[in-house]
Amino acid sequence: MKILAIPASNSRKSINRQLLNYAATLLPDDTVELLDINDYPLPIYSEDVEAESGVPQPARDFLDKIAEADALLISYAEHNGSYTVAYKNLFDWASRLDRNVYQNKPIVMLATSPGPGGAGSVLGSAVNSAHFFSGEVRASLSVPSFYEHFDVEGGRLIDSELDASLREVLEHLSPVEVA
Numbered sequence: 001m002k003i004l005a006i007p008a009s010n011s012r013k014s015i016n017r018q019l020l021n022y023a024a025t026l027l028p029d030d031t032v033e034l035l036d037i038n039d040y041p042l043p044i045y046s047e048d049v050e051a052e053s054g055v056p057q058p059a060r061d062f063l064d065k066i067a068e069a070d071a072l073l074i075s076y077a078e079h080n081g082s083y084t085v086a087y088k089n090l091f092d093w094a095s096r097l098d099r100n101v102y103q104n105k106p107i108v109m110l111a112t113s114p115g116p117g118g119a120g121s122v123l124g125s126a127v128n129s130a131h132f133f134s135g136e137v138r139a140s141l142s143v144p145s146f147y148e149h150f151d152v153e154g155g156r157l158i159d160s161e162l163d164a165s166l167r168e169v170l171e172h173l174s175p176v177e178v179a
């Protein structure tokens with residue numbers, strides 16, 4: 001079982017990456033690979049650039065990475081109610097090669113932000129639109145007020161209800177066993 005974990009943020013100290021790092025500790029050893037979208041550098045999507053030079057290789061590499069995975073675990077950062085530009089740009093380029101970006105993979109979608117909304121807006125968009133891109137969303141969870149509920153030093157959720165909810169949604173990445 002190979003689970004590709006994607007923080008949909010290009011921040012080096014991304015809280016969504018921290019959440020995914022913790023989620024990975026709850027899943028069996030060596031099942032999770034944590035992606036860094038900074039490893040897929042691309043110009044800002046433009047129909048003109050695409051017409052002139054085609055789709056750059058990193059977009060193909062991203063699709064190939066998804067193809068290799070058995071399941072996806074994505075955590076969305078929210079900027080002004082929507083996707084980060086970095087993730088949306090990568091997604092848009094990839095969709096030019098194959099609209100089925102998620103390639104029929106089972107997906108658990110997470111999101112977190114420092115505020116009480118927990119990036120729920122972008123999470124809702126991602127969940128509701130996934131089927132257009134051949135994504136099978138099995139479960140989702142928003143973690144609100146990240147810094148109140150997550151021990152950054154210890155790298156773990158400290159709110160027991162949220163922790164239980166996270167373990168529950170991760171169960172949907174079957175057949176893996178959650179700790």
Ligand SMILES: Cc1cc2nc3c(=O)[nH]c(=O)nc-3n(C[C@H](O)[C@H](O)[C@H](O)COP(=O)(O)O)c2cc1C
Pocket residue numbers: 009010011013014015016017076077078079080081082112113114115117118119
């Ligand atoms: C341009 C910008 C817009 C933001 N808009 C939102 C927002 O709409 N909702 C929200 O909950 N947080 C918002 N935030 C705060 C982010 O949730 C916060 O920066 C968070 O750390 C982003 O996740 P990441 O650390 O994984 O990149 C915004 C931050 C930036 C820089």
